Amino acid sequence: DAKTTQPPSMDCAEGRAANLPCNHSTISGNEYVYWYRQIHSQGPQYIIHGLKNNETNEMASLIITEDRKSSTLILPHATLRDTAVYYCIVRVLNYGGATNKLIFGTGTLLAVQP
Amino acid sequence: GAVVSQHPSRVICKSGTSVKIECRSLDFQATTMFWYRQFPKKSLMLMATSNEGSKATYEQGVEKDKFLINHASLTLSTLTVTSAHPEDSSFYICSARGGGSNQPQHFGDGTRLSIL
Numbered sequence: 001d002a003k004t005t006q007p008p009s010m011d012c013a014e015g016r017a018a019n020l021p022c023n024h025s026t027i028s029g030n031e032y033v034y035w036y037r038q039i040h041s042q043g044p045q046y047i048i049h050g051l052k053n054n055e056t057n058e059m060a061s062l063i064i065t066e067d068r069k070s071s072t073l074i075l076p077h078a079t080l081r082d083t084a085v086y087y088c089i090v091r092v093l094n095y096g097g098a099t100n101k102l103i104f105g106t107g108t109l110l111a112v113q114p
Numbered sequence: 115g116a117v118v119s120q121h122p123s124r125v126i127c128k129s130g131t132s133v134k135i136e137c138r139s140l141d142f143q144a145t146t147m148f149w150y151r152q153f154p155k156k157s158l159m160l161m162a163t164s165n166e167g168s169k170a171t172y173e174q175g176v177e178k179d180k181f182l183i184n185h186a187s188l189t190l191s192t193l194t195v196t197s198a199h200p201e202d203s204s205f206y207i208c209s210a211r212g213g214g215s216n217q218p219q220h221f222g223d224g225t226r227l228s229i230l
Binding site: 034036038041042043044045046049087100101102103104105106107 | 118120160
């Protein structure tokens, strides 16, 4: 799986948009970008994933650059409950097999400030 | 959304005890389940991958005789930490994925294991 690079920490004011960057310059054509977050002492929570088109759901938006070497997760209106570690992961999407596992990096600790 | 239930949420036991952790997919059939462990202030580390009805595939450095994984049905996988010692104390998290190629992994809320 391609390696990802994220800033170790970020701050965001409550109510403002949180933009979390991720660099995946060695991504392959068949690797998807996944975002998860982990609130303290809980299991990771799935947020969103995409291949090359921008994606949006009820939680967030995912913007992938045209060359797919980087992406940004956008939380449109951050709340205190969005304080968590956010993980950007790239993964091959196959019908099973060893390449289907999620390998977590160190992530970005997003602190939403009141 | 998809729900993965993990039980127990916390275990405290004496050194030498074997501990079993259950992971259940409540509203979907999990063809593949994953077990992770996480030390304080560290990221999740994948321990093993299991497919229903077959032997688990362990990551390098993970002792398969120490961490026994059973995935006997499409909704249940168990991790047994055999003869646990204080260094096995950690946060253990399971994850499950359905059979569709576009299905994300969903995680349980973890089990905090403390060996005295």
